[in-house]
Amino acid sequence: MAGVVSYEVIFELVRDLLDQGHSVIIDSPSVYPVIPDRGMALASAAGGAYYFVECQCPVDVSHDRVDHRVARISQVRDAAQAAQLRKSVSRTPHRPSEGWLVVDTTAPLADCVMAVLD
Secondary structure: OHHHHHHHHHHHHHHHHHHOOOOOOOOOOOOOOHHHHHHHHHHHHOOOOOOEEEEEOOHHHHHHHHHOOOOOOOOOOOHHHHHHHHHOHHHOOOOOOOOEEEEEOOOOHHHHHHHHHO
């Protein structure tokens, strides 16, 4: 439940930044339907565009990345915990009904950025 509540804080910050004319990126696994729904509504209210970008890579690459980084307190500890989370139905990503971009993050970073900006 804390996850859903924390997004309320995030969305208020997003609204405030959009009201100031800033562009905003919400970096999220999007495991709650409210994430794309509210993101689209906030962008629309601010007269801006909404883009949903899903970053994907093979599971073994993801696990290697998780195991070789320093985890923040809010992140999974290791590949074993990541594997457990992947099995949870509650962790299924919620996407917009149409118009999202999938980026293969095994590609070089510059290629990923260009795919998003095109």
